[in-house]
Amino acid sequence: MPAHIAVVGASLAGLRTAEQLRTAGHTGPITVLGDEPHLPYNRPPLSKETLATPGDPSPEQLHASVAFRRRALVGDVDFRLGRAVTGADLRQRRLVLSDGPEIAYDGLVVATGLRPRRLSLPGPVAGRHVLRTLEDCLTLRGALRPEARVVVVGAGFVGCEVAATALRLGCRVSIVEPAGAPMSRVLGAQLARAVQRHHERAGIRFHTGRCVAGILGREHVSAVDLDDGTTLGADVVIEAVGSLPNTEWLAGNPGLDLGDGVLCDNLLRAAGADRVVAVGDVARFPNPLFDDLPRRVEHWSIPADTAKRAAATLTAQLAGREPDPTPFTPIPSFWSDQLDLRFQSFGSPALADEVRLHEGDPDHLLGGVLATYHRRSEHVGTVAINLPPARQRELREAFTALTPAA
Amino acid sequence: MKVIVDLAKCQDHGQCAIAAPVVFQMDEEGKLVWDGSPDESQRLEAEEAADVCPVQAILIQD
Numbered sequence: 001m002p003a004h005i006a007v008v009g010a011s012l013a014g015l016r017t018a019e020q021l022r023t024a025g026h027t028g029p030i031t032v033l034g035d036e037p038h039l040p041y042n043r044p045p046l047s048k049e050t051l052a053t054p055g056d057p058s059p060e061q062l063h064a065s066v067a068f069r070r071r072a073l074v075g076d077v078d079f080r081l082g083r084a085v086t087g088a089d090l091r092q093r094r095l096v097l098s099d100g101p102e103i104a105y106d107g108l109v110v111a112t113g114l115r116p117r118r119l120s121l122p123g124p125v126a127g128r129h130v131l132r133t134l135e136d137c138l139t140l141r142g143a144l145r146p147e148a149r150v151v152v153v154g155a156g157f158v159g160c161e162v163a164a165t166a167l168r169l170g171c172r173v174s175i176v177e178p179a180g181a182p183m184s185r186v187l188g189a190q191l192a193r194a195v196q197r198h199h200e201r202a203g204i205r206f207h208t209g210r211c212v213a214g215i216l217g218r219e220h221v222s223a224v225d226l227d228d229g230t231t232l233g234a235d236v237v238i239e240a241v242g243s244l245p246n247t248e249w250l251a252g253n254p255g256l257d258l259g260d261g262v263l264c265d266n267l268l269r270a271a272g273a274d275r276v277v278a279v280g281d282v283a284r285f286p287n288p289l290f291d292d293l294p295r296r297v298e299h300w301s302i303p304a305d306t307a308k309r310a311a312a313t314l315t316a317q318l319a320g321r322e323p324d325p326t327p328f329t330p331i332p333s334f335w336s337d338q339l340d341l342r343f344q345s346f347g348s349p350a351l352a353d354e355v356r357l358h359e360g361d362p363d364h365l366l367g368g369v370l371a372t373y374h375r376r377s378e379h380v381g382t383v384a385i386n387l388p389p390a391r392q393r394e395l396r397e398a399f400t401a402l403t404p405a406a
Numbered sequence: 407m408k409v410i411v412d413l414a415k416c417q418d419h420g421q422c423a424i425a426a427p428v429v430f431q432m433d434e435e436g437k438l439v440w441d442g443s444p445d446e447s448q449r450l451e452a453e454e455a456a457d458v459c460p461v462q463a464i465l466i467q468d
Contacts, residue, residue, distance in 0.1 A: 016457070042462050049461070068462060071453075304457060335419060335460060389420025390432040396424060 002028030003318040006095055006103060008085045008249070009111030010034025012042065013280025013303035015068055017109050018077045020311035026318065030077045031103065033095070035084035036133060041066040044300060046137040047161040048337055051144070052168060062134055085112075090253045090273045107314045110250070110262050110270065110278040114243035114298070119153060119212060127221030129238045131162060143236045146170030151224045151234040153212050155182035157336045157343075159240030160195075163204050164338040166236075174205040174232055176212055176224070186345065187383060188355035191371060194362035195341070195385075202339050207232070243298065245282045260284055261296045266328050268310040275317050277310035279303060289329040289399065290348055290380060297332050299345075305330035331399045341365055342386055346396050349373040349381030360385075370395075408467040409442050409452055415463035425458050426451035 005021060007014045010032050018030050034040075045051075045066050053065070087096035088108070095103040116130035129140045140162075144150065148171045152163045155177035167173045175182065181192035182199070196206055207226060214225035215237060224232045245261040255272025257263035262278040263271045264285040270276040278285075280303040284294045309330075313323040336343040349355075352373030360369035365385050373381035382395050409429060418438055422430040429452050430440045444452060449466075456464040 042460075044460060066462070069456070069465065300460065301458070337417075388432070388436040389418050389423070390434070390436060392420045393424050393427075 003106035004029045004031070004104070005107040005109065005314065005318070006030075006105035007032040007109040007111055008088075008095065009109075009113055009246075009280070009282075010036065010038075010040050010079060010081060011111065011113055011280070011303075012040060012068070012300075013113065013282075013307055014109070014111035015040035015074070016304045016307035017111060017279050017311050018074045019071060020307045021315060022073045023308075024311045024315040026311070026315045028106075028318075030074075031105075032077055032079045033083065033085050033097070033103075034079070034081045035098075037082040038063050038067070038134060039070070039079060039081065040068045041134060042068060043132070046134065047131055047158055048165055050137055051131075051141055051162070051165045059134060059138055062138060066134070085249050087249055088253065090250075090256075090276060093275075096249075106275065107318050108273075108276045109310065109314065110247075110276065110282060111280050111303075112246035112249070112282055114245055114281055116239065117242045117244050119215075119239050119241060121212065121215050123215035124217040124219060124221050126219060127217065127234070127236055128215065129236065131158060131238065131240070132243075140236075140238070144169045144171055147172065148235045149233045150174070150236045150238065151176060151232050152238045152240055153177075153224075154240035154242070155179075155206070155208070156240060156242065157183055157186070157334075159238070160199070160338050161336055162238055162240060164199070164202075166238075167203055167339070171236070173203070174207060176207045176210055176226060176232075178209065178211045180208050182206070182208075186350045188349070188352065188371070188373070190355060190357070191362060191369070191383070191385075194365060194369075195338075197363070198341065198365050199339065243281075245296065247282065263294055267313045267323050267325070268306055268328070269313060269317075269323075275314065277314045279306040279310045283310075285328070287329060287332075288327045289331065290351060290375075297348075299332040299334040301333045302330065331396060333396065340386075344384045344387070344392060344395070345381065347373070347379070347381035347399050349383055351375050351380045359387075372398075407444060407446055407449055407452065409440060409444060410465040410467065411438065411440060412463045412465070415461045417461055417463075419460045421458045421460060422455035422464060426455035430455055 084098040150171040152175045184192035211227045213227045216223040247258045261284040281298045316323040354374045358370045369385040
C-alpha cells in the first residue's frame with residue numbers, strides 16, 4: 001500500500017509541503033488537517049491591505065481576497081478543516097482529533113505554526129485584540145473606526161504594521177514597547193530610532209521603555225495604565241507581543257524536544273522521532289549559513305523553503321532511501337509596509353553585533369537607506385528601506401556567496 | 407501557458423523577478439513588466455514566482 005502522509009496545519013507551510021510532496025514524487029494519499037475553517041490563506045495582508053479595505057465584507061469575501069490558489073498538483077489532497085489535532089502517538093503513528101476517529105499515517109509533517117502570546121493582565125476582555133487569523137482581522141476591522149483611541153502593545157513588525165494601518169484609517173494611535181525603539185531587535189538601535197522619529201512625525205505616539213501595568217474598564221476596555229503612572233485612554237488594545245509555537249498536541253512523545261517549537265536537524269527531521277518532519281515557523285533547525293545553533297525563523301520565506309526540503313526528506317525516508325545530505329541553507333527574507341516605508345530584509349539581521357550604514361540618511365528614510373548587519377565582522381543580514389525593487393536581486397545574491405560554516 | 411498579474415494587488419515587491427527573471431522584470435521606475443505568454447520551458451520558474459509573490463497577485467493558466 002502506498003504510504004499515507006498526514007500534514008498537521010493548513011496554512012502556508014502545510015500547503016507548500018503538500019505541493020512539494022507531489023513534486024518530490026510521493027504518490028500516496030496526503031491529508032492536510034487544519035483547525036481553522038478556511039483553506040490556506042496568506043496572512044501578511046491581514047495587518048495591511050485586508051485590515052484597511054473599506055466596506056463590510058463577509059468572512060468568505062475576506063478569505064477569497066487572501067486565499068492561496070489551489071494548484072492542480074494538490075487536486076487530490078484531502079483537506080480536513082475546522083478540527084484541531086489534539087494529540088499524537090508517534091510510535092503508533094496515530095493522530096487524535098478534537099472530534100472524529102483517530103487517523104493513522106506513515107509519515108507526519110508538523111506545520112502547526114504559532115499563536116499570539118497574550119498579556120497576562122486582568123481586566124475587561126472586550127476591546128482587547130490580537131492579529132493572526134482572518135477572524136482576528138475581521139473583528140479588529142470593525143473596531144478601527146475614525147478617532148478610535150488605539151493602543152498597540154509591542155513595537156515589533158506586526159505591531160508597527162497594525163499601528164500604521166490604524167493611523168491610515170483615522171485612529172489615534174499609541175504604541176507601548178518595553179524594549180526601546182521599534183523593531184530594534186532586528187534593525188539595531190540607530191535605524192530603529194530613525195523609524196520611530198519617522199512614525200512620530202506621521203502621528204503615531206510612542207511610549208518606549210514602558211510596560212503595560214493594567215487594563216482598565218468595566219465591560220469594555222477604557223484605558224491602559226503604564227508602569228510609570230501614565231494612563232492612556234483606549235477604545236482598542238492590540239496585543240502584538242510575540243508568538244508561541246503550537247506544539248502541545250505533540251506532548252507526551254519521549255525523545256521530542258519541544259522547548260521552543262520542534263527541534264529538528266538540518267534536513268528538518270524532528271529529533272527523537274522517525275518519519276516526522278517539521279516546517280514553517282514551528283520548526284527549530286540549524287542553518288549552516290549562519291552557525292550550528294537551531295532557531296525558529298518567523299519570516300515569510302521560510303514556510304516555502306522548509307516545505308521543499310522537508311518534503312524531499314520525508315519522501316526519501318518513506319521510499320527507504322537516504323535523504324539528500326546537502327546542507328539546507330535557506331536565505332531568510334521578509335518585507336514590511338508601514339505608512340510610506342517599505343522594509344526589505346535578507347539574512348538574519350537580528351544576529352548582528354554591528355550595523356553598517358551604506359546608503360542614505362536615517363533622517364530621510366523616504367530617500368532610501370541600505371544597511372548591512374555583521375556578527376564578528378561577518379555579513380549576516382541586510383535591511384533596505386525604500387530602495388527600488390530592481391535592487392533586490394543584488395541584495396539577496398550577497399548571501400549566496402556566503403560559505404556555510406563548517 | 408498564460409501569465410496573468412492582478413495589478414490591483416501587485417505592489418511591486420519584485421520577488422517574481424528574482425524567481426523567474428526571464429518572465430518578470432522590474433523596469434527602471436520600479437514597475438513590473440512581464441511576458442504574458444512565456445515559453446513552456448519557463449513553467450517551473452513562473453510557478454515559483456507565483457508562489458513567492460507576497461500579495462499573491464500572479465496567476466498561471468494552462
